[in-house]
Amino acid sequence: xxxxxxxxxxxxxxxxxxxxxxxxxxxxxxxxxxxxxxxxxxxxxxxxxxxxxxxxxxxxxxxxxxxxxxxxxxxxxxxxxxxxxxxxxxxxxxxxxxxxxxxxxxxxxxxxxxxxxxxxxxxxxxxxxxxxxxxxxxxxxxxxxxxxxxxxxxxxxxxxxxxxxxxxxxxxxxxxxxxxxxxxxxxxxxxxxxxxxxxxxxxxxxxxxxxxxxxxxxxxxxxxxxxxxxxxxxxxxxxxxxxxxxxxxxxxxxxxxxxxxxxxxxxxxxxxxxxxxxxxxxxxxxxxxxxxxxxxxxxxxxxxxx
Amino acid sequence: xxxxxxxxxxxxxxxxxxxxxxxxxxxxxxxxxxxxxxxxxxxxxxxxxxxxxxxxxxxxxxxxxxxxxxxxxxxxxxxxxxxxxxxxxxxxxxxxxxxxxxxxxxxxxxxxxxxxxxxxxxxxxxxxxxxxxxxxxxxxxxxxxxxxxxxxxxxxxxxxxxxxxxxxxxxxxxxxxxxxxxxxxxxxxxxxxxxxxxxxxxxxxxxxxxxxxxxxxxxxxxxxxxxxxxxxxxxxxxxxxxxxxxxxxxxxxxxxxxxxxxxxxxxxxxxxxxxxxxxxxxxxxxxxxxxxxxxxxxxxxxxxxxxxxxx
Amino acid sequence: xxxxxxxxxxxxxxxxxxxxxxxxxxxxxxxxxxxxxxxxxxxxxxxxxxxxxxxxxxxxxxxxxxxxxxxxxxxxxxxxxxxxxxxxxxxxxxxxxxxxxxxxxxxxxxxxxxxxxxxxxxxxxxxxxxxxxxxxxxxxxxxxxxxxxxxxxxxxxxxxxxxxxxxxxxxxxxxxxxxxxxxxxxxxxxxxxxxxxxxxxxxxxxxxxxxxxxxxxxxxxxxxxxxxxxxxxxxxxxxxxxxxxxxxxxxxxxxxxxxxxxxxxxxxxxxxxxxx
Numbered sequence: 001x002x003x004x005x006x007x008x009x010x011x012x013x014x015x016x017x018x019x020x021x022x023x024x025x026x027x028x029x030x031x032x033x034x035x036x037x038x039x040x041x042x043x044x045x046x047x048x049x050x051x052x053x054x055x056x057x058x059x060x061x062x063x064x065x066x067x068x069x070x071x072x073x074x075x076x077x078x079x080x081x082x083x084x085x086x087x088x089x090x091x092x093x094x095x096x097x098x099x100x101x102x103x104x105x106x107x108x109x110x111x112x113x114x115x116x117x118x119x120x121x122x123x124x125x126x127x128x129x130x131x132x133x134x135x136x137x138x139x140x141x142x143x144x145x146x147x148x149x150x151x152x153x154x155x156x157x158x159x160x161x162x163x164x165x166x167x168x169x170x171x172x173x174x175x176x177x178x179x180x181x182x183x184x185x186x187x188x189x190x191x192x193x194x195x196x197x198x199x200x201x202x203x204x205x206x207x208x209x210x211x212x213x214x215x216x217x218x219x220x221x222x223x224x225x226x227x228x229x230x231x232x233x234x235x236x237x238x239x240x241x242x243x244x245x246x247x248x249x250x251x252x253x254x255x256x257x258x259x260x261x262x263x264x265x266x267x268x269x270x271x272x273x274x275x276x277x278x279x280x281x282x283x284x285x286x287x288x289x290x291x292x293x294x295x296x297x298x299x300x301x302x303x304x305x306x
Numbered sequence: 307x308x309x310x311x312x313x314x315x316x317x318x319x320x321x322x323x324x325x326x327x328x329x330x331x332x333x334x335x336x337x338x339x340x341x342x343x344x345x346x347x348x349x350x351x352x353x354x355x356x357x358x359x360x361x362x363x364x365x366x367x368x369x370x371x372x373x374x375x376x377x378x379x380x381x382x383x384x385x386x387x388x389x390x391x392x393x394x395x396x397x398x399x400x401x402x403x404x405x406x407x408x409x410x411x412x413x414x415x416x417x418x419x420x421x422x423x424x425x426x427x428x429x430x431x432x433x434x435x436x437x438x439x440x441x442x443x444x445x446x447x448x449x450x451x452x453x454x455x456x457x458x459x460x461x462x463x464x465x466x467x468x469x470x471x472x473x474x475x476x477x478x479x480x481x482x483x484x485x486x487x488x489x490x491x492x493x494x495x496x497x498x499x500x501x502x503x504x505x506x507x508x509x510x511x512x513x514x515x516x517x518x519x520x521x522x523x524x525x526x527x528x529x530x531x532x533x534x535x536x537x538x539x540x541x542x543x544x545x546x547x548x549x550x551x552x553x554x555x556x557x558x559x560x561x562x563x564x565x566x567x568x569x570x571x572x573x574x575x576x577x578x579x580x581x582x583x584x585x586x587x588x589x590x591x592x593x594x595x596x597x598x599x600x601x602x603x604x605x606x607x608x609x610x611x612x613x614x615x616x617x
Numbered sequence: 618x619x620x621x622x623x624x625x626x627x628x629x630x631x632x633x634x635x636x637x638x639x640x641x642x643x644x645x646x647x648x649x650x651x652x653x654x655x656x657x658x659x660x661x662x663x664x665x666x667x668x669x670x671x672x673x674x675x676x677x678x679x680x681x682x683x684x685x686x687x688x689x690x691x692x693x694x695x696x697x698x699x700x701x702x703x704x705x706x707x708x709x710x711x712x713x714x715x716x717x718x719x720x721x722x723x724x725x726x727x728x729x730x731x732x733x734x735x736x737x738x739x740x741x742x743x744x745x746x747x748x749x750x751x752x753x754x755x756x757x758x759x760x761x762x763x764x765x766x767x768x769x770x771x772x773x774x775x776x777x778x779x780x781x782x783x784x785x786x787x788x789x790x791x792x793x794x795x796x797x798x799x800x801x802x803x804x805x806x807x808x809x810x811x812x813x814x815x816x817x818x819x820x821x822x823x824x825x826x827x828x829x830x831x832x833x834x835x836x837x838x839x840x841x842x843x844x845x846x847x848x849x850x851x852x853x854x855x856x857x858x859x860x861x862x863x864x865x866x867x868x869x870x871x872x873x874x875x876x877x878x879x880x881x882x883x884x885x886x887x888x889x890x891x892x893x
Contacts, residue, residue, distance in 0.1 A: 048465075054619040418727075
């Protein structure tokens, strides 16, 4: 009786040792395998991901999570490369954009320096030179502003803003520009007062940039509206356009992004990027929609809680 | 050598480099001393007639056949067994089990290689456009669908290098365009280098960045896509009896230096195409018999046919 | 390699030919017992001799009433018949279909040269073949035992009978697996369904035994008996009870040698072969 119990116990113990031994072996193999593959991943720029030698314990979960991290890392690397490339290209084109009006101004000045020039022409040319310098100034301002926003160096003062009034004020500043463009915009501003929490200057800039964008790129059918809806202040600026395609919509808020390949117009591609940045800082969203030939941007900012 | 942190990533010169790779069957060399160079990011077009040795070469690189002579270097290294984990291949017909569904076929691959991502199969099927095949067995697939499954299998382990042997064989034009778009996407978005063989030159010329021409098992030319457009330039072709004299006249009398002599008795003048009549006159008065003179712009097909056929 | 086996196992579960072969085994065992049952009924006089074309004779004479075939035969002996006649044939056929099929649809291309050494791939595939063979052997053994208990009755369940049965199953599995190893390797080397079928028919049909017996005669003068080390001969020789050391030793040696040689040959061939 005792003997069979003893034999039984011995067998059970042997069995248990065997099972544990195998498990240990599997763990070791798996870890060695993972370590080897990680060396490769560390040294090479590769799409490869970790694989499993044998499923044991939670090692497969570890592998999965590591692969996720690697995936994210490569994604951000790619994004970074793309952004750097876009950034470098922008620097080149911005310097070109700045150089052009300066060269033009210089040209006019050289003409003006000639003695035989009649005073009327001289005045005209002087005005042109001033205009060119203003253009350069504008561009530089936009660039510097964006750089400061990125570095979070803007001064930001949150206060209660009466959206309707501020909006109307800003829109009216562009009256002359619309007259010049020969197309009066349809403007709708709701009467009921509503407020948001944000920086005054930033809000003005948002509206400014939206309207500027419409003026520069649009071809008519301007509609500018403001109303409060579902707890949000909703601003919408839309215009007719033929220079934007569906594929551009997703990228329109990207910094330096512009569909003007010829760079014939003076855009830095930063206007809408600034709109989004400011909007997001006030807790809202900016969204672009293209329906046929009608392009519109809608900005939603949460209303200040009463 | 253990280093903490991420070591500086190596960028090897060539993804694939072979050195006098040879395969002998009996008395013939199916592949004869082929040394090709495929750079990272290339789409390398392998061109040759049927039976020229393209498939045999690719099988050697893929590890399916052992070379008789010569070396292969993958990713700059010689330990091929390990390096081949990073390549995906589709050689001749795809290796699939006809009595299983597409999902089951990929599941076999997933398990065989220990890929832990449970959604990998579904994602890959969606990626190649086979996401809705459900329980349909592969033997009931159309040719295009089978090819797509083959490509799915070759992409399954996130390769850095794809070896595709006639992947558009048997596809309809829509299918061909799909594959072409897919390959371009893989090349630009995932930085996958591709070695692709085909005898449909038009297709290949749309995406290839480098070409390798195989004839009779040997690599007769290797050049970049830009060089190809160079070679196919518009020119004035002349068939003359005395090429040397003609060349002298071109240089001395006409001051033309842009020409070449592709074969004896043939002359190609690349510039001064509007003066072709004058060229004719000068050559004839100079004592050269001009049998033929015409303006030609070689298209790719013609150029390759020349290389593969008559030469 | 564990991953390779995982993949193969999954494939097996989806394989229709494996299912069909297993069903064949089950069917043949049941058929055999059906036959025996009929013979038994004839012997007991419940059924006319000659029903369904089955004539029963005992030592050349009509059976006496009261005798039961189930009393004169043990469950081990029935298994012996099953093994020799059915199992070798069916498992052999499955293995050929499996091995040759892998090359036919080109699935081998996905595994070869992708990070696994040729050796590992071959070992994994070979292991799977042997595993399926073993599954079929065990399937028939267990089914046979169950049916035996039903028809033969109490005699089956005795401790000694069971112990003998288990030992017999172990020995015969080893033999059948070794035979299938040879069949699998020949299919792998020839990659032809035709060659494989010829080999299986030879082996299962007893032609290989005859060949080895002929070899005996040839080498008679050297007092060497090759047939005593050939697997099919050993299958027939293998006792169902009272296992003597001598025969057990011969079986073990033969199995190890034949399996080892075939495995090595297959490994060597696969290592250097081109894969279509």
